[in-house]
Amino acid sequence: xxxxxxxxxxxxxxxxxxxxxxxxxxxxxxxxxxxxxxxxxxxxxxxxxxxxxxxxxxxxxxxxxxxxxxxxxxxxxxxxxxxxxxxxxxxxxxxxxxxxxxxxxxxxxxxxxxxxxxxxxxxxxxxxxxxxxxxxxxxxxxxxxxxxxxxxxxxxxxxxxxxxxxxxxxxxxxxxxxxxxxxxxxxxxxxxxxxxxxxxxxxxxxxxxxxxxxxxxxxxxxxxxxxxxxxxxxxxxxxxxxxxxxxxxxxxxxxxxxxxxxxxxxxxxxxxxxxxxxxxxxxxxxxxxxxxxxxxxxxxxxxxxxxxxxxxxxxxxxxxxxxxxxxxxxxxxxxxxxxxxxxxxxxxxxxxxxxxxxxxxxxxxxxxxxxxxxxxxxxxxxxxxxxxxxxxxxxxxxxxxxxxxxxxxxxxxxxxxxxxxxxxxxxxxxxxxxxxxxxx
Ligand code: ADP
Ligand code: ASP
Ligand code: MG
Numbered sequence: 001x002x003x004x005x006x007x008x009x010x011x012x013x014x015x016x017x018x019x020x021x022x023x024x025x026x027x028x029x030x031x032x033x034x035x036x037x038x039x040x041x042x043x044x045x046x047x048x049x050x051x052x053x054x055x056x057x058x059x060x061x062x063x064x065x066x067x068x069x070x071x072x073x074x075x076x077x078x079x080x081x082x083x084x085x086x087x088x089x090x091x092x093x094x095x096x097x098x099x100x101x102x103x104x105x106x107x108x109x110x111x112x113x114x115x116x117x118x119x120x121x122x123x124x125x126x127x128x129x130x131x132x133x134x135x136x137x138x139x140x141x142x143x144x145x146x147x148x149x150x151x152x153x154x155x156x157x158x159x160x161x162x163x164x165x166x167x168x169x170x171x172x173x174x175x176x177x178x179x180x181x182x183x184x185x186x187x188x189x190x191x192x193x194x195x196x197x198x199x200x201x202x203x204x205x206x207x208x209x210x211x212x213x214x215x216x217x218x219x220x221x222x223x224x225x226x227x228x229x230x231x232x233x234x235x236x237x238x239x240x241x242x243x244x245x246x247x248x249x250x251x252x253x254x255x256x257x258x259x260x261x262x263x264x265x266x267x268x269x270x271x272x273x274x275x276x277x278x279x280x281x282x283x284x285x286x287x288x289x290x291x292x293x294x295x296x297x298x299x300x301x302x303x304x305x306x307x308x309x310x311x312x313x314x315x316x317x318x319x320x321x322x323x324x325x326x327x328x329x330x331x332x333x334x335x336x337x338x339x340x341x342x343x344x345x346x347x348x349x350x351x352x353x354x355x356x357x358x359x360x361x362x363x364x365x366x367x368x369x370x371x372x373x374x375x376x377x378x379x380x381x382x383x384x385x386x387x388x389x390x391x392x393x394x395x396x397x398x399x400x401x402x403x404x405x406x407x408x409x410x411x412x413x414x415x416x417x418x419x420x421x422x423x424x425x426x427x428x429x430x431x432x433x434x435x436x437x438x439x440x
Pocket of ligand 3: 007196199254255256257
């Protein structure tokens with residue numbers, strides 16, 4: 001069984017959905033995971049923000065602004081009057097549901113229910129389209145099997161049991177469609193796997209059914225050596241190891257959700273990144289196989305906060321670091337980079353939700369400085385311990401960029417450098433020139 005995930009642009013219009021139908025219409029069992037049509041989740045976020053702010057007029061306006069995209073899709077997707085009216089009815093129901101939220105009290109529960117609408121709409125429309133085309137398929141509701149636990153982590157045992165139960169109801173079917181991103185929490189309420197979470201759904205589904213391959217179909221021909229949104233000349237990488245891809249995803253390569261390589265790696269399911277707009281392109285294969293000892297790619301993760309704690313005692317006492325780390329553990333705030341000196345420690349976080357409490361507690365151990373708007377530039381490859389020269393190449397490339405922190409040796413796949421956000425683009429461009437010999 002294969003898992004094929006199509007992102008927002010890949011299902012972003014009637015035309016695109018028709019292309020997806022062509023791609024998935026081949027013999028063999030597969031689960032197709034769909035995102036919301038492009039722009040939809042962004043708009044749903046705006047609607048929820050308006051509702052949180054009790055701005056009903058704005059919420060109605062935003063809902064009205066979204067609707068024509070769906071009317072137009074229905075008009076162009078379906079051939080027969082029968083399916084056009086099925087499609088219209090579907091949209092009417094979903095948009096009425098959106099409008100109903102403007103009447104009552106609005107909490108995070110209602111927010112999550114609204115955010116789920118994008119994937120519910122795209123999968124329902126695609127399923128109708130396959131039906132009209134006489135391509136047999138089963139719509140599997142993700143809310144029946146995708147689940148997170150009380151810490152917001154996917155509940156793998158639950159997902160496995162319930163997904164297998166859903167699949168077993170249709171032993172003779174080959175093509176299954178389901179929603180990416182959406183899930184339930186331990187209380188049974190609608191929730192999600194955070195923005196970009198459809199990749200994570202695909203990986204969790206692929207891992208739990210031990211798929212032969214997970215394919216992530218998007219709008220670019222695989223993982224590139226640098227961020228194509230910033231650097232004009234980049235190229236696709238043919239192969240990556242799980243660890244290399246996981247570091248790139250975590251440190252900002254938007255093509256993959258930050259955690260989506262973990263489940264695939266755990267069950268050793270290869271992940272292939274492919275381009276819906278150019279299906280014949282080779283893309284990127286991510287697997288257990290090492291991919292050679294070289295620098296593969298560069299990524300950047302923004303909105304980083306750096307916290308420096310200087311011990312009030314002259315020498316760092318035993319237990320100082322432990323006490324510092326325990327503060328972050330108490331607030332469930334992961335640390336990305338860390339450097340230490342005799343009397344101080346600097347570390348970075350990307351989640352500022354508890355920053356005030358964290359600072360207050362850290363101040364009992366020393367003086368605390370905080371700087372916002374930092375960026376981690378992450379250089380990924382296979383840096384074998386007995387090879388030398390990588391660091392020189394990197395620092396030579398970055399000789400004109402002010403560097404705030406460096407982390408080398410923590411993992412054999414990653415060298416991380418912290419710069420302030422105004423130097424992000426220059427750092428990525430300089431590394432493209434210095435490491436990959438591509439002139440600006
Ligand atoms: P989807 O909607 O299909 O999930 P995303 O927008 O989430 O697509 O991810 C694809 C986008 O990721 C590309 O269009 C590209 O701009 C961006 N991107 C950022 N870094 C990289 C990279 N290193 N390689 C490829 N794409 C990247
Ligand atoms: N629709 C969701 C988002 O825009 C999930 C996804 O596309 O992966 O974040
Ligand atoms: Mg995405």
